[in-house]
Each structure stands twice: as C-alpha cells, then as structure tokens.
Amino acid sequence: MSQFKATFALIRRAPGWFALSALLQIMRSVFPLVPALVVSIAFDRLAEGSGLNTGMWVLFAVLIGAVLARVASLFGSVAVDGWTDSTTGGLLIRNTVARIFRRPGAEALPHSTGSTVNRLTTDSQTVADMMVSTMVVVGSTAQALFALGVMASVDVVLTVLVVVPVFAAGLLITFTSTQIKRHYARSREAAGEVSSMLREVFRAVQAIKLADGVDRVTDRVRELSETRRARTLKSRLFSQVMLGAVFNSTSGLGAGLVMLLAVSRLRDGTLTVGGIVLFVSYLVWITEFTTLFSQSLAEYKQAAVSMTRLDEVVDDGADLAALVAAPTSRSGVAAASRDSSPVGPLIQLSARQLTYRHPGSDRGIDGVDLDVRRGELVVVTGGVGAGKTTLLRVLIGALDRDAGTIEWNGVEVDRPADVLIPPRCAYTPQVPYLMTGSVRDNITAGADVTEADIERAAYLSVLDADLATMPDGLATRVGPRGTTLSGGQAQRVAAAQMLVRNPDLLVFDDISSALDVNTERELWHRLRADGARTCLAVSHREIALAQADRVMVLRDGKLVASGRYEDIRDSVPELSLPDPADLVDNLVAGQ
C-alpha cells in the first residue's frame, strides 16, 4: 500500500470527524479574509465619494461576525485536532502492538526494545502530526483559493505573480524529497540507537558498576547522543530552516514585485485604493500559506519514513494496510483466536513428531510425541539443555514448530498460540515476568475474577503463607519485573495468575528451579487434591516424578523414555541419579 493510500485509509476510518475537521479548518482560515474585504469596499466607497452612512454599520456588523465566527471555529478546530492527533497515534500503536502479539511469543523482534519503543512513540507521533497539519493545509488551501479568486477579480496578472512561489515550493519539495526522507530517516535511526543504549544501561546498572565500565558506557552514550544531535540538526536545518528560508525569500521577492507593479497600476488608474488594500493584506496570507504548504509537504515525506519504520517493527510480511487498518476487537488479536479454536473442554491433548530447531543452531527438539489426558499429571524431565523448555514452548505456540502435529480432542490445531491460551491452557515460564503493581494485580492480570477465586489460586499455588507475612498481603507492591519478590514467590504469583483463570490444562516450566523441595511437594499435593487438574510440568524432583501418571525423559532434544516413574527409573540414567538439588534441599529440610 502506498503512503497516499495509507493516509487516505486513516481518513476513511472516521470520515465524519475528518469532514468536520476540514470544515472547521476552512472556517478558521477563510473568516480572517473578511475584514480586508470589508475595508477594501469601504475604501473604494470613500474614494468614489459615495460615503459610508448606513452601510458603515452593516460593514461593522460583518466585521464583528467574522471575528466571532473565527474564534468559534478556532476553538472547535483545536478540539478536533486533539482528537485527530490522539486517535491516529493510538491506532498506529494499537495495530503495531496487535501485530507483535500475533507472532510467536518467543521470537525476537527484528529491532531492539529501545528502538521499538522509540518507533511506537515518536514515529506514531510524526504520522499523527502529519494528519493534523494535512487538515490545517486543507483550510489554508481554501483560504488561498478564496484570496486568489478575489485577487484575480481585481487583477489577473498580479495574482499570477502571487501564485508563482507556491508552485516553486511544490517543485522544490518534490525535487528534494529524497534528501528530506534520507536526513529524517538517519535522525530517527540515531534517536533509536540512543533509546536502545539507555535501555541496556538501565537493565545492567549493577553489571556496569561491577565491571568498572561507567566511564566507557557514559562515553558511548555521549557519542550516540552527539550523532543524534548532529543528524537531527541536519534534518531540521534541511527541512525547516533551509526550505523555509527559500520559500520566505521567494514569497518576499514575489510580494515586493507585486507591490511595485500595484503602485504603478494605482498611478495609471487601473487599480483602486481598495484593490491595493486587498492585495497587501491577502499577500500576507498567501505567504503564510506557501510556508505552511511547504512545511506540510516536508512533514508528509517524513511521515512516509515513520510509517515504514512502524511497519518494520514486526517482520511479518504485512504492509502499510495492516498498520492503518481499523481495529476489529479490543486487542486486535483476540477475535481471530477464538474463531479458529476447537470447542470443548480438554479430553486429550496430543502432539506427534514435534520438531523445532533454534535459528542458527542444531539444537532444539526432534520428533517428540506427547499425550496429556484430562486429570493427568505428565512430567517432562531430562538433563541440562535436553529440550524441555523448547518442547513446552513449541506446544503452546510460543515457538513456531518446524514439523509435527498438535491435536486438541482430536481436532488438529494449526496455530497453537491462538488456541492453547486461557481458558483452555495457561503457562508459567521458568523465569516469570511480573508487572509493576500489586500482587493482586499480577494474579488477576485484568481477568474478571472474585475475591474467592484469588484466595483459592493463592492457596493452590502455595502463596498463602507468603501473603500472610507480606506487609500489605495481596496489596503488596511488586517492583519493576517483580524484583521485590524472591524467585520462588515470583514463580508462585505467576502460578496463581495461571490458576485464577481455572484453565483446562496447566503448563509449568521447571517449577523445581525456584521452589524448595517442601514447597514443591505442597504444590503438587494441593493441586492433586483439587480434583481433576490436568498438568504438564517440567521438573527434576522425585516428588513430582513419583506422582506423575507419565514421565517423559528428553535427551538431546529426543524423547528417550516415557512411562510411570517406577517402571522406567532403573533403565534411564537421568532418573537413577539423585538430583543434587534434592539432596541439598533434603539436608536443609532435615530429611
């Protein structure tokens, strides 16, 4: 989709509002032309010696009316501009975020987080600004046409002279559009690099201090900031100062020429005093229009760069049409998800020959079969790097499988990321991500649940005892990334978040890594006592393995054994050695 079509699509999503915006802009631009027209008529009447008499009051009333109408349209247009600005920026951000959510969760975005955030904020604002200034130019163009029409009725040749700088502006912008875009793209790129670097610095403050790298990092930030400053200056100098100066002097030159000619015409009687008054005052507006028009054209070119930058946030092959599309649902993704899902509570989840290779490596999983029936606890185990996390992430669609099939109740699931989500399935990763907010906010995560649901989820995830010791219980604040909680607490808050939605299938990744043996034992005990809970979990602990209906052992990405723990324990090396973590935990627990 071209930039023109994308801009038009942005207007088409709310034609009524944009028509109102155009009308208000036209009113606010055209009404200021009325006073000069009134004064010109008054001058001509005086010059003719006919006097003003009763007409004076009519002209005065017209003047007051024009001023009031302008003030009213000015207020209206400012309000509508605010709407255009916020809804345009909001739509671009929303569509881009929806596209991010539509891709496999674990796949990295093509650009750093800092650059992505910078694109979402600044580039969406550039496009929103362009939409507002386009509407301003619509009003300004109507003003210019009105002024030129009146001027042409007075003197055609002078009017043509007035128009020349406007065409010059258009031509100059067209010829320099490549440079405008290039300078702007380079300045945006530099701004993105500064944001990325700052984000990295904030994430690694401790590590930088420990490595005695504060000076080096500061120098690098300074260097990137300097590049950003130089490029932004160049872009602004080019698109605003240089082009502005050219247009202003061209318009000024044109205005001077028009005035010289006008004076000579006044002398030979072909132009009246009223005509001169009109030309002088309208020239100011035409000059302003030329500057506005040229700036707006430059902004339009810059917005092309910003649209492309926003489109490139996600490398899903979609084009500008996806960026400017009208949203179809609250999140822009949920509706599609629900439509494609097989219905019915879980009876059996099966996967056959699941295969995934991590990009640029030969590691992953290879031809793994898996079955989880309603009410079962299936535990995946294996050595470090055996492929356990990869298996779970491929299953829930966080990684796009290279081969294999997944079936929910015998119905093939093409896009598991759209189907294996609450209320069917919920997942707790090895290192959970908690948001800034209260423990309650993190457990509910926006779900419409009751207090009893929250308490039950906290009990099942063995968080109840911790909550009792926290200063504000469920209202206790969790810092950025959940850093005020211990690893085990964070993992249990994430588990409670999963449980509060009461999904059919609970998927836990490596619950043993952050829980001591007693807590893990209690967790499995409570979950198993809670009825037909279906769980797929990664664990190394005997307490989980021994309770499992089936243990799956992975080695180098392949399934090497599957069955009840007591049946396969002696023949599988991964199961015969005691887990060192268990030994330490048991020692600490005095067992």
Ligand SMILES: Nc1ncnc2c1ncn2[C@@H]1O[C@H](COP(=O)(O)OP(=O)(O)OP(=O)(O)O)[C@@H](O)[C@H]1O
């Ligand atoms: N993003 C990645 N890129 C390349 N290789 C990866 C990536 N993630 C994992 N791997 C490799 O794939 C293999 C399986 O990793 P995975 O995390 O699934 O193992 P795991 O059994 O969960 O390990 P652990 O018990 O340490 O969590 C490992 O060899 C790992 O190094």
